[in-house]
Structures are given as structure tokens and as C-alpha cells.
Amino acid sequence: MALVSTEDKLKERIKELTCLYNVSSYIANSNLYDLDPTFKAITSSLKEAILYSSEAFVEMKLGDTLVYAGERSTEHVFILTAIKAFNLPYGSIKIGYPKSKYNDNVFLEEEKQLMRTLAIEIGNLIERKQIIDKEELTKRQMERADRLSILGEITAGIAHELNTPLASILGFSELLKERFVNDDDALDDLDKIMNSAIFSREVVKKLMFFSCVMPQQMELVNINPIITDAINLMKPSFGKKELLYHLSFSDDEIYLRVDTIQLTQVVFNLVINAIYFSPQNGQITIEVNNEEREVVLLIKDEGSGISKEISEYIFNPFYTTKPVGEGSGLGLSVVHGIIKSHKGTIRHSANRPKGTKFTLTFPKI
Structure with missing residues (x-):
């Protein structure tokens, strides 16, 4: 399946140069807030630049996203090039043919070079996107x-x-x-x-x-009984909605330098929220993991979860989704302030298959 004439070789070079030009245009005019159309255009352009384009397929994997052009056969031969952003693996580009008609020698050296060039261009684009995202996140945090x-x-x-x-x-x-x-x-x-x-x-x-008016009394304590006592005090609240709860500790004793009252406040606020948003007969899981450099507290519920529309507001003071009279909107902002004062972090994510998971980290200092 080698090229048989100078004219054929020239046509292939023209296809490859056209692809490079098109990809440069797509990247230059891309919308950094929505790169999916750009990636789809790049895969289509790359497919057209391949020697036997009508039978080829192109796949581009970027994180959890898969973009493709052409029909992928069950068994195929392919070449693969990694896409990196800031020298870290981010994804890959794959070009393939049906194995029933082609072998590994079908790929031209120029096609391999084209893939490497495109991988660099795409990596640069992703780096720009990550820089802008980080700048916007930093700006929002400062505000x-x-x-x-x-x-x-x-x-x-x-x-x-x-x-x-x-x-x-x-x-x-x-x-x-x-x-x-x-x-x-x-x-x-x-x-x-x-x-x-x-x-x-x-x-x-x-x-x-x-507002951090109340002075902290930091001391090295075994946090297991503190968290256990806090959960036990909420047993009536669990019972009202017939909720099950599972409390587990990775070690029998987990020592951490904390303000005992404030740690109790954190557990109370997060678990009470979990109870409020949990369905009848649901389950709430509280896990405390003692890791090498930090202690990780996980609180998971099976409620409706936190939508993307409100996720960036939930730690704002006086923001609440509860009805008037049922919430002051201070619970999560208080939790955020306490954890920050302990030099820790708090983040939330979806709890599979449903609900919300809060992950709290406290450094061992």
C-alpha cells in the first residue's frame, strides 16, 4: 500500500499542510470557555489528512472527554501519540484502520510527525485554558x-x-x-x-x-470521642427521619491539634445539613481517616445533591436553600471559617450514585 508516484506523495504533503493550517486557525479562533467544537474540528481535519482517509478513524482523548471522527472497527491497527500539558500526561491522539485490510506498516512517517505536531499544539491550547481557569479562580477567591x-x-x-x-x-x-x-x-x-x-x-x-471573635483553644486531642459524642447527640434527629448512619475510624485513636468546640461545631453543622437534605430511610456515612500528613473527614448523604448553579455560593454567608425560618445561611460559612483557621480544606463532590460528599482535611501541625 505504498505510494506509487511523486504526484501521490505531493498530494499527501498538501493534505498534511492543509491540516496544519486548519488546526492553527481552529486554535487561534477557539473559545477557551467551550473547546469541544475546536477538538471536533481538529479530529475531522486530521482524518482528512490521512492517506486512506475514507477508511481511517481518529480518536482524541482529553481527560474524561473522547472526541472521534470516522467509524472505529472492532479490530484495528493504530498509532498513538500522547498529549501533555505542562509536561504532564493529559490525553492522546489515535489514528487507526481496520485490521482486516491494513497492517502496521500502512502509516507514513509524515503522518506520525503530523500527529506529534498536533499533540504539541493541542497541549499548548490546554495550557492556555488551564492558566485562564486558574486566574479566574484566583480572582474569585480574592474577591x-x-x-x-x-x-x-x-x-x-x-x-x-x-x-x-x-x-x-x-x-x-x-x-x-x-x-x-x-x-x-x-x-x-x-x-x-x-x-x-x-x-x-x-x-x-x-x-x-x-467573624473569628471567639478565641480558639487549640490542643492536641484524640478526636474520635469528640466526633462520636457529637454524632450521638444527633440520634433523635436521625430517628425522626428513620435514617441510618455509619461512623467509622481508620484507627482507634486519631490525634489532632484542634479547638474541640469548633470541631464539634463543624461536625454538627455538616451532619445536620446531611440529615435535613436526606430522604426518609436514607443513610449518612461519616468516615475519619488518619493519613500520614493529615486527617481526612468524609461526610456523605443520599440527598438531592448540590447543583452546579449553586455550588460556588454554598460557603457564602447568609446563603441558604432552606425555607425562611429553617436556616440562617451561616452554617457552611462558619464551617469554612473554622476549617480555614485550622489551616485545613473543605470541598464537596457528588456522592455516587446520589447525594453529596463533603471532604475535610486537617493537617497534622
């Missing part, structure tokens, strides 16, 4: 940090201003209950007032956590 800094100062003042009147409301309500011992209606009303004040005081506590 968020500025907003949180300003909000932290405001909420610290608000928290202090609210504490005094709330203490008065609770104190005088207790005194009034002594004066209306025989008036059930009045006592019921006073209980409602006190419950509302207590709820408001809890919001104030969260504000103080969020």
Missing part, C-alpha cells in the same frame, strides 16, 4: 476573601450589639414566668418568646464563629 473580611468586621459588631438585648429578653422572660405560674396561656407565650430568643442567640454565636 470572596475581600467580601468576607468586610462582612467579618460588620458581623462582629452586630454580634456584640445583639447579645445584650437577647440576654435581657431571656432574663426578664424567666422572671415573668414566676409571676404567671397559674396562667398557662401566658406561660406558653413566654416559652415562645424564650425559644425565639434562644434561636437568635444561636445565630449570634454563629456570627461570632464566622
Whole structure:
């Protein structure tokens, strides 16, 4: 199946040069926020540049994405070239023919060189995309940090201003209950007032956590009983929705330098959220893994999950998807602030087959 004339060779070189020109144009005019059309155009252009293009297929694998042109046979001969971004493997380009008609010698040296050139061009494009994505992420993080800094100062003042009147409301309500011992209606009303004040005081506590007003008491402790006690206190909440929970520790004792109260707050907030969004008879899993340099806490539920539309907002203060009166929107922002103060990280992902998984890391410092 070798080329038989100079004219045929010239035609092949023209096809390859045309492919290079087209690919350069596609990349120059690509939309970095949606590269799929560019990759599809590149695979089609490469297929047309192959010697026996009508019977060839081209596959381009980029991360979890597979782009192809032509019909792939069950058994085939092929050549493969790696695509790298920042010298790290990112994907590959494959060209193949049906094995029933062709053998490994069908590929021209010029075609192999063309694939290598395209792999470099595609790698450069992916690097540009990653740089832009990183710049935008950094910009969003800086903007968020500025907003949180300003909000932290405001909420610290608000928290202090609210504490005094709330203490008065609770104190005088207790005194009034002594004066209306025989008036059930009045006592019921006073209980409602006190419950509302207590709820408001809890919001104030969260504000103080969020604004870092409450001093940390960091000490090296075995976190297993702390987390176990926190989960045990929530047994009634599990029971109300008939939820199962599975708590596991990789080691009998896991030591970490933490603020015990704040760690409890983190577990409470995340598990209460998991309970709230879990379906009846669902399961919540809490895993604590003791790794070489960090401790990893996993909390998984089987709820509806977190949609892409709201995923970047869930750690923002006062953002909540719960109905009015059921959530202050401070829970996850408080958790984020506590973990950050412990020099840890928190991220969320889909829990397969359904639900949400929060992954928390605490460095051993």
C-alpha cells in the first residue's frame, strides 16, 4: 500500500499542510470557555489528512472527554501519540484502520510527525485554558476573601450589639414566668418568646464563629470521642427521619491539634445539613481517616445533591436553600471559617450514585 508516484506523495504533503493550517486557525479562533467544537474540528481535519482517509478513524482523548471522527472497527491497527500539558500526561491522539485490510506498516512517517505536531499544539491550547481557569479562580477567591473580611468586621459588631438585648429578653422572660405560674396561656407565650430568643442567640454565636471573635483553644486531642459524642447527640434527629448512619475510624485513636468546640461545631453543622437534605430511610456515612500528613473527614448523604448553579455560593454567608425560618445561611460559612483557621480544606463532590460528599482535611501541625 505504498505510494506509487511523486504526484501521490505531493498530494499527501498538501493534505498534511492543509491540516496544519486548519488546526492553527481552529486554535487561534477557539473559545477557551467551550473547546469541544475546536477538538471536533481538529479530529475531522486530521482524518482528512490521512492517506486512506475514507477508511481511517481518529480518536482524541482529553481527560474524561473522547472526541472521534470516522467509524472505529472492532479490530484495528493504530498509532498513538500522547498529549501533555505542562509536561504532564493529559490525553492522546489515535489514528487507526481496520485490521482486516491494513497492517502496521500502512502509516507514513509524515503522518506520525503530523500527529506529534498536533499533540504539541493541542497541549499548548490546554495550557492556555488551564492558566485562564486558574486566574479566574484566583480572582474569585480574592474577591470572596475581600467580601468576607468586610462582612467579618460588620458581623462582629452586630454580634456584640445583639447579645445584650437577647440576654435581657431571656432574663426578664424567666422572671415573668414566676409571676404567671397559674396562667398557662401566658406561660406558653413566654416559652415562645424564650425559644425565639434562644434561636437568635444561636445565630449570634454563629456570627461570632464566622467573624473569628471567639478565641480558639487549640490542643492536641484524640478526636474520635469528640466526633462520636457529637454524632450521638444527633440520634433523635436521625430517628425522626428513620435514617441510618455509619461512623467509622481508620484507627482507634486519631490525634489532632484542634479547638474541640469548633470541631464539634463543624461536625454538627455538616451532619445536620446531611440529615435535613436526606430522604426518609436514607443513610449518612461519616468516615475519619488518619493519613500520614493529615486527617481526612468524609461526610456523605443520599440527598438531592448540590447543583452546579449553586455550588460556588454554598460557603457564602447568609446563603441558604432552606425555607425562611429553617436556616440562617451561616452554617457552611462558619464551617469554612473554622476549617480555614485550622489551616485545613473543605470541598464537596457528588456522592455516587446520589447525594453529596463533603471532604475535610486537617493537617497534622
